[in-house]
Amino acid sequence: MKKQSLIAQVTDQLRAEIAAGRWSVGDRIPTEPELCEMTGTARNTVREAVQSLVHAGLLERRQGSGTYVIATDEQEVLLGEYFSAARRRDLMELREALDVTAAVLAARRRDDADVASLRELLDRRNRLWRREGVDDPAERSELISADLAVHRAIVVASHNQVYLAFYDSLLPALRAFVDESGVGPDGSYEAGHTDLVSAVIAGDDAAAGEAARRLLRCLAAHPAAG
Known part of the structure; x- marks a missing residue:
């Protein structure tokens, strides 16, 4: 006892x-x-x-x-389970709404710490996703985490805590979504990720929003992307 x-x-x-x-x-x-x-x-x-x-x-x-x-927290887990059971189309539509708005806000509000973090995370993500033939589960998980870290860092840079809390509840579903697909160069969309982060860093909110929208539509059309 x-x-x-x-x-x-x-x-x-x-x-x-x-x-x-x-x-x-x-x-x-x-x-x-x-x-x-x-x-x-x-x-x-x-x-x-x-x-x-x-x-x-x-x-x-x-x-x-x-x-x-x-x-x-456990409530976030329950919400994540709900999102995990959602249809792919519904999840992508929700993600587009969140990511595009977050990118616009991030371009307006990012600070020096956000810029440094985004540069570091993007560089790591792109380097990892250039690997060919990723089959090892641990390595695969590393790539997925690196990809999601970039998208989450943009939400962090929006400096909207409600957005961040809600986005975090989506992460398990997004991880499962990517895990079911392929990872590596074919689904990397490195240029799209780089354009998005560059627009946020430059403080160009219109370009950031458009880059986020363009990237997510590419990802939605390519099930092997994250």
Whole structure:
């Protein structure tokens, strides 16, 4: 009983850290030894607590990479499950509405930190997506994460917290959507992603909105893209 109580306490502590934004969606949480030091508990306790949050849908283990935050609360998980069951057309129409508006707002509101982040994430995303024949699940997951990180960074740059919270609830569905398709050069649309980020960085809201719309329509027409 004491052990279960301790696991529950650590689970609640980690859940609170996620809810407070210590680890954002897409972030890798600390390693087990680091979590042991942080919580003052044994490795088995930490492992059980993390597994509990994996079952709850807040965390995801990625073989050879670590454990990542995929949602910030259980309500977000439920909403994500709803989106995951949505039709492809419905999801893409919703994503277009969100991404285009976010791109326009990001071009108007991005700051120096946003610009630096977008440049770094775009460079990493494009480099990864040039790989041919990506079959390894861990590598595939890495490419998908890099792609979604660029799109999410644009929403972050909009500096609209409601948009960001809603977009984060879409991420599990978007990840599953991309995971069912191919990744790599054929579905990369590198030029489209580069045009979008460049317009946001340049502060050209009209060009950013059009670039987002053009890119998403290409992605919708090509099921092997992310």
